[in-house]
Amino acid sequence: MYQSEFTQFMREYLQQNPEVDGEREALRLTWWDRKVDLDDQRRWRDARVPQKPYVYQPD
Secondary structure, eight states, rough: OOOHHHHHHHHHHHOHHHHHHHHHHHHHHHHOOOOOOOOHHHHHHHHHHOSSSSSOOOO
């Protein structure tokens, strides 16, 4: 099975530095695996200001 040089490099790097995988998982939990707050989403949607079709046109 073919593996690119980058894939081989990353596999070797992660084997030699197992702490990187733990840091990667912690950062993923920080940014992606969060519980969605529907109230916050509603407030953000309600606070949006509609944009004009051509923003540089003077009023």
